Amino acid sequence: MRDSGKRANTTAHSPLSTDLLRRLAPRQVLTSLAERRNYRYDAIQFGETPLAVVLPENTADVVVAVKAARAAGVPIVGRGAASGLSGGAAPLRESLVISFTRMTGLRIDPVRREAHAQAGVVTLAVSDAARPHGLIYPPDPASFRTSTIGGNLAENAGGPMCFKYGVSGDYVKGLEVVDAHGEVHTLTRDAYDLAGLLIGSEGTLGLITEAALRLLPPPRFTRTLMAHFPEVGACAEAVSQAIAAGAVPSKLEFMDRACTNAVEDYLVLGLPRGAEAVLLVDTDGDDLETVEEERALVEQACVAAGGTVRRAGTDAEAAALWQARRSVSPALGRIRPQRMNEDIAVPRSALPEVVREIRALGDASPFPVVQFGHIGDGNLHPNILFDPRQDDAAAVHHLAHQIALVALRHGGVLSGEHGIGSMKRDFMTDALDPVTLDVLRDVKRTLDPADLLNPGKVLP
């Protein structure tokens, strides 16, 4: 802090920060402008600069922060690694941001096959700690080297593994939650599944401080293949056919030509740059014969749909292909600086038509529209790429709405895994009927009557 004597007077001396500084250690409360400006964004959006930031080290610190914010009437936004894609962690108003990155307590109970993880534990760290005990934590969002358990549960994140193994919420045995009044609750999945209510609630009903997570023994065998296709719809047809034929791959991921080229620019793996669609598939299990059989079923379906198949020869090659898939979303920054990210999920049978219709919408628009996603369970991430300095935000939003409507028209939903946040909030009235929306609002009012928890998210 060598310039401290000359620092500009940009520290916010609000009654809230004064109160927080009195109750917490100085290292836990950030008040300078440089610090606060850094806690206003996630991986898509920039929001309002928060009034103060708290970095709790345990649940008691969270309680102190919530009570202080409540007393000051200041909204509260929870934040993990802020790698989210829907604006969930970006404050819409002047708020107190509670950043969980220093709550990294993690304990593995190998006998009960459970992990007890504080909210700030990095997702991949759970599997890393469990592996010596012969266990893994399957949910694997693309950002799992960065993202935190608290953020994953708040958004109910998925990942390639979730086609066979389920999403983050499916691995929760119990949650510790701090509510809007600063009370600590231990929620289980019994009776009214209140833990389930908190999962995917994006910090609007309570703040998840710790989770008991279910662990699994990893499959003994995994086989990886890559197929590429001359047309996007053909790729989707291959997926439908493979699953109809009885294959249950653990991962079924798709990326279109623009995505493939963006990650190839980053990693230089020799991916097929000219293909309109690339499919990455893992089959896994404890019986090698079945694993090989399933891979053969997928291969046959790909070839029948006009695809070209390549098997990963080594673990290192398979790992490189999956690193490529995980890098798609950020690599799109190479094409345009900003992206409007969608997260639709549609029935598998509708996939060929959906990807073709979205492709057509993209071709007819002035923006690059790219598609990738967890095609096995119909979860697609169409992205509209744009430059906010030149492009018309309303036109981007209109196109995003058109894409969302394609999904809904084919019996799909708006969000497979990223959450609604602020990005897709306006489309909720298309997705849910008014009666259901009223019930959701009643739930919110009951648990957070003063509307202090992440206001402006999820509900329109």
Add this chain to the structure above:
Amino acid sequence: MAHAVDACVHCGFCLPACPTYTLLGDEMDSPRGRIVLMKEVLEGTLPLADAAPHLDRCLGCQGCVTACPSGVPYGELITAFRGWSEPQRQRSALDRGKRWAILRALPAPRLFSLAARVGQFAKPLAPALPAALRAPLDLLPERVPALHSSPKVTRARGQQRGRVAFLVGCAQQALAPNFNAATLRVLAQNGIEVVVPDGQGCCGAAALHTGARAEALSLVRANLSAFDPGEYDAILSNAAGCGAGLKEYPAVLHGEPDEPQARAFAAKVMDVSEYLFQLLQAGDLAPPLPASRPLQVAYHDACHLAHAQGVRAAPRALLRFIPGVSVLEVPEGDLCCGSAGTYNLEQPELASQLGARKASHILSVQPDLIASGNIGCHTQIQSHVRRARSRVPVMHTVEVLDLAYRGEL
């Protein structure tokens, strides 16, 4: 700079690759956070003095560049920003004095050697000294060796296969003179004539990366006139930081009249391990004698080799080429050891935490020997491994090869 800032989509993939984020767990001390800070200072929405402490904590290790899918050239960004902001900084007299001393002593091996000798006598007093003086003393080896000066030409042994120019470096001539001696022996053994051109000096990386742009420019230009790329098959460095610095010359002189000269120069620059690996791949590397016993070598990736130059496979392959040697991977191997040029002098506390963390990861694989390709890492790792009460030898990759050629490994 604006383009580089815009390329960041703030996905956060850089967070786990950043040593300071790993230690401190806060956004302002991460690459993503620093990019936001730089952008806001440039746009005038944030005073420089507010952002400076967080930007100063950046090691410049470029771990984030490897981790970044969207291709943000973070290294260029922070270097350009430091150059732009330094003239506006208001530093204390002590701070200015320290920076002046570092930037003056580092590129002058004789002065550095003298200072190191004086420091050696002061080492026992270290605990009583202020932190600013303690940090450099901590890093000094137990015995400061005699300054080694490399001959102007080292002839190839046997049939000559190539001719290279060699940058002898600065601090390492004083702290680890055997690096250069071993490099010359290994190259000669393989039929390579090595020329040490007159007029060469410091690569300029330390000045450039701490924002002293004018000093950096004069060092860069001195080297451009000393090395004529047309005369050599390659221009070699055996210090990761210097090699990366030499490869940066075109960026430093971007838009200047001598940019084409810098391009021709940089196109010939290689780390010594890259060059030897080329010989290995061509089947031209002389086989070393086997190690006297099976040796487990922990290889440490210097940031300026792995992240800045993308050189990872070559040094490992060279070590494995020695019969009896196996290479161990170090956990958290992508994370900087905390040396980072002058960082361990400017941010001794964080540097020391990172050094201790690195030493404990390296020792966890129980190596017989530790190898790396950078004087900074070497000094830092040696100092922290010794502090952890381990006597495991720490060597340059080329020193290991040299011992093997002599049958002394």
